[in-house]
Amino acid sequence: MTTIIYDGTFEGLLTVVFEIYERKLQQVKIHKEEWRDGALFETVLTVITDQTKATRVLKGLKERLSPEGLKRLYNTHMAEMTDSDKILLGYILHVFDSEKNIEEGYGNKYVLRLSELTKMIGRERHRMEAFIRFQKLSDGTFYAGIEPDFNVLPLLINHFRDRYTDQKWIIYDLKRKYGIYYDLDKVEYIEVEFSTDGDRSKLPAIYFEDEQLYQHLWKNYFNSVNIPSRKNMKLHLRHIPKRYWKHLTEKI
Amino acid sequence: MDAERITEKLNILADAAKYDVSCASSGSKRKNENKGLGNASNGICHSYTEDGRCVSLLKILLTNHCIFDCAYCVSRKSNDIKRAGFTVQEVVDLTINFYRRNYIEGLFLSSGIFKDADHTMERLVRVAKKLRTEHNFNGYIHLKSIPGASDELMREAGLYADRLSINLEMPTETGLKLLAPDKNRQDMIQPMGFLKQEIIQNTEEKKLFKKAPIFAPAGQSTQMIVGATAENDKEVLTSANYFYKNFNLKRVYYSGYVPVLADKRLPGLNTEVPMIRENRLYQADWLMRFYGFKVNEIVNDQNPILDLDIDPKLSWALRNQQVFPIDINKADLQLILRVPGIGVQSAQKIVSARQFRKLNWDNIKALGVAINRAKYFITCNSNIFEKRDLTGTAIKQFILAESQSKYLKTIQPQLSLF
Secondary structure (H helix, E strand, O other): OOEEEEOOOOOHHHHHHHHHHHHOOOEEEEEEOOOOOOOOOOOOEOOOHHHHHHHHHHHHHHHHHOOOHHHHHHHHHHHOOHHHHHHHHHHHHHHHHHOOOOOOOOOOHHHHHHHHHHHHHHHHHHHHHHHHEEEEOOOOOOOEEEEOOOOHHHHHHHHHHEOOOOOEEEEEEEEOOEEEEEOOOOEEEEEOOOOOOHHHHHHHEOOOOHHHHHHHHHHHHHHHHHOOOHHOOOHHHHOOOHHHHOHHHHHH | HHHHHHHHHHHHHHHHHHHOOOOOOOOOOOOOOOOOOEEEEEOOOOOOOOOOEEEEEEEOEEEOOOOOOOOOOOOOOOOOOOOOOOOOHHHHHHHHHHHHHOOOOOEEOOOOOOHHHHHHHHHHHHHHHHHHHHHOOOOEEEEOOOOOOOOOHHHHHHHHOEEEEEEOOOOOOOHHHOOOOOOOOHHHHHHHHHHHHHHHHHHHHHOOOEEEOOOOOOOOOEEEOOOOOOHHHHHHHHHHHHHHHHHOOOOOOOOOEOOOOOOOOOHHHHHOHHHHHHHHHHHHHHHHHHHOOOOOHHOOOOOOOOOOOOOOOHHHHHHOOOHHOOOOOOOOHHHHHOOOOOHHHHHHHHHOOOOOOOOOOOHHHOOOOOHHHHOOOOOOOOOOOOOOOOOOHHHHHHHHOOOOOOOOOOOHHHHHHH
């Protein structure tokens, strides 16, 4: 058993694949850089990311996978899910060990598991597209804070850029401490230092004057469309799990 | 804007519109090409109410003043309730401001008939026109077609709206006569037929000229209230099937009657909303649209009512046991789709995955099939399978004993057998 440590980047993962074939490694475990507490008797190999090697593996993947299939791998890696490295590595080795394209071969556990991870990421992305609630700031920019389960912010760019073309907006991932900002022309990644001074009385001043009115109207609307005689909280919670409530205007 | 007045209006007019169950915001393909606001494509449910229904659109009435007196409707003339009406600008402002905050996918605008059909329709069209032309709004717009509205107005509505709908309200003409004496079915069918022709014509034009304007790209839908009159499921589904086939409808919605009014023609105020029946109707509807079932396979003279304790696909399978068991590694997709416990996605996955290797029970389970139901109807790459010659009743009891119905509260008796 060999334990491989890599830098956590997608190129790094591809380099790992290269090394596995180069060194003919049989059983491997893979960990991101910060990992330290290994079993004493395992061989530990630190793989340094190498553009040339990564590019060769990427080329091989391109020949064996559809463009969507490759994108799926990349998005899954980027989502930073626990254990996704293991699945991705197993999947990629399966790709190279097979004669034909294996994307649809759900009988293989890696293929099936990757399709599940892809679905989870897709669902989280879709939830963000639905649950983001912008607040209009005094300068006219629309701001939304989110805390998605996975790192899906990059996957949201196209949707929001296509939709809100004529307003400036910021979507900020409060968990991962970075955001995306659209300035009426292009989207860029940003980091913001939030003030820690707890004076909440200053808060309303940062909002546009009609912001409170529309939040109030939305909450009222949300309550008016409910049909009490059809109440079904189980279904309600399945659709909007509680962890999303704190950023939903209508549930605060 | 007077905050208090607008809040009151919104409450009244959202409350009056909520019994319209349609909330779809999908099926359109309006792009944001003018550097404007919004687009409409796959549809997003932005929130869910405590009754578990999706909130996708700002669904309101323009006004709840109405000259009609339909027994099932809260806004009927003889009902003593608060009346209100929005101005065109108020609806526009609400839509734009909700949309910009990502609360909604767009607007679903309906209205009481305040003077006559054309006056009402004209006002609805004006809202849509203003949103599209003055505010560059490309979000989803669903307009109600007012029964009896003129062709001219319907054509204009189709140019601005993504979807149009006209509610049949009652599954049969007799039901409609009884409860809505002011309405007649012909007035509803007429605009529906007109729009169908326009949509077909527009599709043809689109093929020739890419730049032809889009016309109601998300098509038409309708709604039927079930449980207010005596129609059985066979009549409801046959009627739905007729409208799917003859008017190319995208959706038929079934709305379990919520008793809101006392009227001797209607079920009493304490009647429960027929939610299970409604659910079974939707399942049957899905079978017709996505699973290749014909309406008379689901309901017919021998079986005019859908079972409440099991879903219509399982019902069909139990009545047609001669078709089963089928071999999951060989059968056509069409046949796999008919197996209880296998949905459209798992069926497609099975067909893809079996090209790589023969599938066994573990594989099938991993693909998302509900084995506890499917196992009575399939064989696979394994010599373990259901060998007993079970009767339909026995299978049904086994399945019910193993499953947790989401309606456990309401259907108790079957489970106590074991």
